[in-house]
Amino acid sequence: MKYDKEEKEIIDTYEAGKMNLTRPSKREIAAMKATANNTFRKDKRITIRLYDHDYKGIQKKAMEMGIPYQTLISGVIHRYIEGDLTPK
Numbered sequence: 001m002k003y004d005k006e007e008k009e010i011i012d013t014y015e016a017g018k019m020n021l022t023r024p025s026k027r028e029i030a031a032m033k034a035t036a037n038n039t040f041r042k043d044k045r046i047t048i049r050l051y052d053h054d055y056k057g058i059q060k061k062a063m064e065m066g067i068p069y070q071t072l073i074s075g076v077i078h079r080y081i082e083g084d085l086t087p088k
Contacts (some may be wrong), residue, residue, distance in 0.1 A: 042074070 003011065013019045024032070050058070062069035079085045 010019075014021075058072060059069045062072040065072065076085070
């Protein structure tokens with residue numbers, strides 16, 4: 001398996017004995033579960049109109065990625081809102 005620089009540093013630090021791993025507390029586990037549930041819960045439905053050409057393009061890209069086109073649209077919107085997509 002190939003690791004990136006950050007992953008390699010973590011592995012090297014652990015193997016050198018400079019890092020101790022601990023189990024998360026019940027409180028931390030509960031917080032992680034709540035965060036995961038909130039992350040994956042989609043509770044709003046919308047309807048949008050697209051140009052036919054855009055719709056077909058989204059379907060094509062989604063098929064290439066092996067995901068439903070609605071998931072691709074949702075992901076693009078999420079990345080935009082989070083600031084991960086920037087204009088050229």
